[in-house]
Amino acid sequence: MKKKLNLCLAGLLFAPWGASQAIELNKDFSLALNAALYSQYWSRGISQTQGDPAIQGSATLLHSSGLYAGVWSSNVDFGHGSTTRQEIDYYLGYFWQATDDVSLDVTYYEYEYPNQSSFNYSETYARLTAYGAYLGGYYSDDLYSDQSSLYSFVGYETKLPADIGLNLRYGWVDYKDPLFIDSSGRGRDSYNEWQATLSKEYLSLNWSVSYVDSDLSESECFNYSGFDDVCSSSLVFGVSKSF
Template identity: 50%
Template sequence: MRAAHPHLFFGLALLSQASHAVPLTEDMNLQVKLSALSEYRSRGISQTLGDPAAQLEIILIHNNGLYAGVWTSNVDFGSAVDAQGQQQRLDTRQELDYYAGYYWQISDAISLDMGYMKYSYPKNSEFNMSEAYAIFGAYGAQLGVNYSSDVENYFGKHQDTLYTYLGYKTLLPAEVGLDMRYGRNDMKDPAFFAGDGNTRDGYREWQVRLSREFVGLTWELSYIDTDLSQSECALWYGYTDSCSATVVVGVSKAF
């Protein structure tokens, strides 16, 4: 049901160069980031049913490239049908992610970021999952791969999932940042059912984000969409508009 929910750290490979990190020791730095968004979307899918989200991230960064962090956000998955066929409100209101990895700056323009991430949802542990990831960056472009073997399918059994994406990051005039991403989320078993009876085991999503620093804050505007139809979205996620095109406004502050 929630196979596409995990948080995507687009730009995670730049953490070791974070200008806002606070030095703890000669080799260790700490970064804290607070964010407020008009909606929390992950891989194109709404995690808050269109409502706003408040998010917190804390990262420890070692000068040798090792890092570890925790990230959290409010979520709202609405309701689900129980074993008796009754609609039941899902209890979880929080996503809590733990991750650790290694960032390798191969040259000024080329980098490799590899790590492991664990996603947990208090009160709805059936959504918990883990993922290994790798991000190769070169001259502003990014190729990312995320693999999981413990996402639940319709029958409550674990299945393999593979998320791959291409991204590009650059700086426009007036110090406006531009991030673009095109990704595909694939599952081992058929997961998306259309109104005509056709099924498929994956979908595509894309995002274009503009950002700019102003009065000590980072402001961003994103356009997000998927190729899932309303019927596919409703049968897998429970709501017709959770996968539709949207504009998300956000503001963040790093310490």
């Protein structure tokens, strides 16, 4: 079971430099804080909390040069006797704003799981954004037993009427070995996931609803994660506050 659990870990698409209300410390440094509540923690086509709510938060120190460093955390529930109930992500990155419409972000992540250090791993991340469209990926080569993974994605962000945000994303998750076994015993090493999010600022809070799904079958989901209902389509509701 440890094999299955170790591959169900997270990694979140978020932009720590984007907090419009970051606290200015001096002319070069500012601090961005964020707190959020979601109906579940969903990452890369799989629920990390078995469909239960998640409380998340982050603190990011930003420098005027574009460098930043911070920490992000969420509760998790992998089941099957897992002793960890928390994910803590430490990150160090650089955000380059080429123009008002073009930017590049490069980040290094360390993922830690208290009380279950065998789950810990690291990733490198890059995202290029141009005129609302974006593409990027996460790569790790220090999963268990020399396992490696690549999560690549494309998407588009825009503003709809009434100042409603729209974010569309399509992702591809690829491992070195065929880990996704269907009911007939056939395996594959990759799967697809997608997400459509609507968001709106109201009462100084950011409200969101996301439709999320993957192309993993129930049997593939069970053989991979130990559950058959954490990879299927779902609505994820959220509310967050930036400081």
